[in-house]
Amino acid sequence: MANANSVYFGGVHPLRTVETRLGYRLRGTPNHMVLTLTPEGEPAWKELRLLQEGDYVALGRGIHTWPAQDVALSLWQATPYGNERQHPHFPTQVTPALARFIGLWVGDGHYYINEPSYQYELGWTQQEPERREQYIRLLEELFGVQARVVQPEGHSVQVLVGCKALVQWLREVVGLKGGACDKAIPSCILRSSREAVRACLEGLWETDGTIRENGSNWAMFATCSETLARQVHTLLLAFGIVSSLKRTVHDWEVRVYGHNVNLLVELLPALQQRFTVGAEKVAVPLPNVDVIPFLKPRLRAIYQRAANREALKKRYSGNLHDSKKNNVSYRLLENFLQDVQTSDAESLKWIAELRHLLQQHHVWLPVRRIEAEDNARVFDVSVAGTHAYWANGFISHNCFNFDGELNIANRGLVEFIEVLKLDVAFLYDLLGASQEHKIKPKKFAQTDIDEVILGHTNEPEYRRLQNNEFMEALRDRTVKIDVPYVTRLKDEVKIYEKDFNP
Numbered sequence: 001m002a003n004a005n006s007v008y009f010g011g012v013h014p015l016r017t018v019e020t021r022l023g024y025r026l027r028g029t030p031n032h033m034v035l036t037l038t039p040e041g042e043p044a045w046k047e048l049r050l051l052q053e054g055d056y057v058a059l060g061r062g063i064h065t066w067p068a069q070d071v072a073l074s075l076w077q078a079t080p081y082g083n084e085r086q087h088p089h090f091p092t093q094v095t096p097a098l099a100r101f102i103g104l105w106v107g108d109g110h111y112y113i114n115e116p117s118y119q120y121e122l123g124w125t126q127q128e129p130e131r132r133e134q135y136i137r138l139l140e141e142l143f144g145v146q147a148r149v150v151q152p153e154g155h156s157v158q159v160l161v162g163c164k165a166l167v168q169w170l171r172e173v174v175g176l177k178g179g180a181c182d183k184a185i186p187s188c189i190l191r192s193s194r195e196a197v198r199a200c201l202e203g204l205w206e207t208d209g210t211i212r213e214n215g216s217n218w219a220m221f222a223t224c225s226e227t228l229a230r231q232v233h234t235l236l237l238a239f240g241i242v243s244s245l246k247r248t249v250h251d252w253e254v255r256v257y258g259h260n261v262n263l264l265v266e267l268l269p270a271l272q273q274r275f276t277v278g279a280e281k282v283a284v285p286l287p288n289v290d291v292i293p294f295l296k297p298r299l300r301a302i303y304q305r306a307a308n309r310e311a312l313k314k315r316y317s318g319n320l321h322d323s324k325k326n327n328v329s330y331r332l333l334e335n336f337l338q339d340v341q342t343s344d345a346e347s348l349k350w351i352a353e354l355r356h357l358l359q360q361h362h363v364w365l366p367v368r369r370i371e372a373e374d375n376a377r378v379f380d381v382s383v384a385g386t387h388a389y390w391a392n393g394f395i396s397h398n399c400f401n402f403d404g405e406l407n408i409a410n411r412g413l414v415e416f417i418e419v420l421k422l423d424v425a426f427l428y429d430l431l432g433a434s435q436e437h438k439i440k441p442k443k444f445a446q447t448d449i450d451e452v453i454l455g456h457t458n459e460p461e462y463r464r465l466q467n468n469e470f471m472e473a474l475r476d477r478t479v480k481i482d483v484p485y486v487t488r489l490k491d492e493v494k495i496y497e498k499d500f501n502p
Contacts, residue, residue: 010379029378032047035396037293037364056364073093076173079165100202101142124158217258415455
């Protein structure tokens with residue numbers, strides 16, 4: 001993946017929501033393209049409108065282009081109040097320490113606001129003394145405020161700060177919401193550096209996360225906020241950790257299993273003390289996640305043509321011919337490609353393609369549900385070079401299916417056949433060419449143009465253009481030239497005689 005070099009506003013369009021097994025979700029326009037795997041085992045870009053339930057789509061394990069700098073925070077001046085004892089100072093930029101504090105507060109924090117009595121209180125609930133000390137220390141370092149610790153009868157221990165300025169700053173500048181079901185990671189964190197996002201996740205997981213200690217690798221983050229659960233689910237994938245998202249009767253749960261728990265603890269070292277000890281520290285990848293579908297027919301074909309088929313037979317024949325196991329694990333694919341020997345040209349081509357799939361190491365998941373949604377404002381990004389990007393985990397591509405012709409201008413003239421059947425967006429690009437002498441089709445290279453544009457069409461299409469009130473600019477810059485048709489056979493014969501006889 002690479003950095004995006006520009007963002008486009010695409011107007012208002014109907015949307016589709018695609019959800020995979022494990023709960024990953026993407027919303028996009030019907031022509032938005034995602035990477036899929038065909039039943040023949042070949043990667044292919046496919047529009048959302050063409051996706052069907054059961055299709056396999058690719059999700060990327062981790063992103064490699066985080067922001068280089070943390071987000072600057074807006075300057076904010078508190079309205080003074082006569083008898084306030086706390087006079088906080090506020091950070092001017094997101095830092096890992098602030099991100100960690102936000103993660104801790106989003107997990108177990110709350111506001112108490114009573115404007116008539118001028119009560120503004122920042123609260124945080126926590127039973128563990130070490131975490132309370134950490135939170136209080138962050139309050140002092142980040143804001144210069146003093147907290148008090150109380151334990152109401154029948155309730156958990158709370159850390160409280162009575163300070164209107166701090167409450168308002170967290171709400172208005174940072175964007176922290178108070179209701180448990182409305183909790184979310186604020187955008188200033190999501191737009192910051194990798195370390196800031198990691199620190200926020202660590203704070204969240206320390207409050208609402210658990211790691212089972214019964215001898216199995218299993219970790220869970222629970223919240224009643226769907227937005228927060230989906231954010232954590234997607235951010236874990238951004239760090240290369242595959243998890244599942246489930247809706248239960250009481251909350252939303254992000255669950256991590258197997259080797260991904262090891263990766264989680266590596267990412268969030270604060271969880272190390274609660275990590276399962278013993279052999280589970282070297283847990284193997286999950287058999288239902290670290291796999292690629294549809295590859296067995298191709299692997300069997302390579303196996304049949306291999307020069308060392310007998311040597312491969314003992315290790316691979318049973319698995320490759322097991323009809324109950326349709327998928328191939330990444331580990332088996334890696335070992336097979338290392339062991340197979342062949343000089344067959346087609347097999348070598350397949351092996352090169354399989355090595356590329358192995359190197360990408362995508363998560364291939366079946367589409368579980370597709371839903372049509374109402375119109376909404378949409379945006380698109382441009383990524384130089386690859387034109388591919390990571391969208392909620394889905395490997396996406398800002399390209400389009402080109403089913404027309406590329407035209408080469410000849411001596412100042414460029415010609416389009418059936419010009420009014422072109423995409424409307426492309427017609428507007430031709431309009432821009434007539435005004436600015438540049439043509440920049442969406443998701444296509446900008447080209448300087450200083451030509452006369454000729455377009456062929458028929459009478460019904462032209463009348464439709466004249467009656468389209470939304471195409472006024474194109475109508476005003478169009479000059480109609482009637483071209484008569486040859487209707488008599490003898491005239492047609494004369495044309496051919498002139499063209500082909502000396």
